[in-house]
Amino acid sequence: MKQLVVSCPPEYYDSMLCPLLGPLFNYMLQRLNQRWQIINQRSTDSGEEDEACEENQVTQEMLEEQLVRLVTREVLDLLTHACILKKVPEPAGIKENGDGAEEEMMSTDSQAVTAGPAQATGELTELGKCLVKHEEIYMTLLTISFTCLSWKDTSNCHRTASMVCWTLLRQVVSGNLLPDAVSWFFTSVLKGLQMHGQHEVCNSTLTQLAMFIYDNLRPRYVELRAVMAQIPEVNLETLNQYDQRLLHPNTISKLGEKKRRDTFKKLLVGTVGKALGQQFKKEVHIRNLPSLFKKSKPEKRDILETSESGTLAALFSPTQADI
Structure with missing residues (x-):
């Protein structure tokens, strides 16, 4: 084809x-x-097969x-x-004929x-x-x-x-799209972030795509604002500020492109899923750890005990050298 x-x-x-x-x-x-x-669904469903069939099943699924x-x-x-x-x-060094050239x-x-x-x-x-x-x-x-x-x-x-x-x-984009269709397009990008957002390359590409959709369609479709508000741990105050700049073209030009992108990326943080190696990781919390070395208590010494120069009373005793 x-x-x-x-x-x-x-x-x-x-x-x-x-x-x-x-x-x-x-x-x-x-x-x-x-x-x-x-x-x-295989990542969420737990199979009930016996151990004899497990290895063959995993190979077939892979x-x-x-x-x-x-x-x-x-x-x-x-x-x-x-x-x-x-x-x-144009690739260099490739001939026009031959099976090897076609594969290359x-x-x-x-x-x-x-x-x-x-x-x-x-x-x-x-x-x-x-x-x-x-x-x-x-x-x-x-x-x-x-x-x-x-x-x-x-x-x-x-x-x-x-x-x-x-x-x-x-x-x-400039036509009359149905609100449900616009919400579906935007939600599909957010689902992609949830699935692949832990990879930096995909995160950057999907975030840019989500920002293009939101910036171009948000002024005509308030449904996108409702979708953004459902993102876990989203900062509604930051979202409102972003919307205000977006709905007023005179103010959005004052905001740099990089700063706009960083702000929008922070709004989507709650959609990014965990990597496979981190999904089932058990968090370890150890509190009030004992000290590794036991501190020795300083010895109590009586100030009236004998010191290098004698007793404390001897310091106030007149001697022949002091006269």
Whole structure:
């Protein structure tokens, strides 16, 4: 399918690719969503299998998860090539013919896709513009892009959040979106932070995506304010100040971009989940630890006892030397 998308002439986008890609992405969204729900539930459900079947079951689950992850990356790679316009530098030293050259080209292309937002221009391809015109296909692309943010795949989350989500959503930002749809888009990003926020790269990308959505849609949709207020341990006073600057364009220009980003990041701290290695860690609290070395008590000495120069009374006794 990727080769078909790359090689198809533009005059056949409407007649061939749109009727083909629309049902394909819809079908893959349903299948992948079902599989990822099963994978996410495995971390919370406790199996009741006996020990003899446990090792075989774990091996099978790991194989299934790896296959689902690979298929997910292929689907998102196809979506990215079909919709997102990228600036990829030409790889050096690759010949035009030969199987080895083709594999090297595919490897280089894959690395460019996972490189991050620097490779994306934020614009749609000609095929992407054609797909967006069909509302059903466009909604499927938006749904699969924002749903995959909460799937347990950090690489896919980072790539999709940095290259796909905002590029697709910005096409309808100025339109009349339903309030429930706006809340769902924003909540999907917060779910991604809860799943992958402990990774600094994903945290930065998802926070930037959440800020783009909030800054552009908050003035027209008060529902986003209600979603932010539900974040655990959110500072409502800071949120109110951010909203006031956002709703009054004359004051928001006085606030630096870095300071705005840091302020918004602090508001989302409550959504960031713990890493897997920290989720089941038992906190140790030891109070009133005994002293390692016992302090010796100073000996009590009588001031009237004999000292180096004699008794205390002898100090006041006149001697021949004092006369």
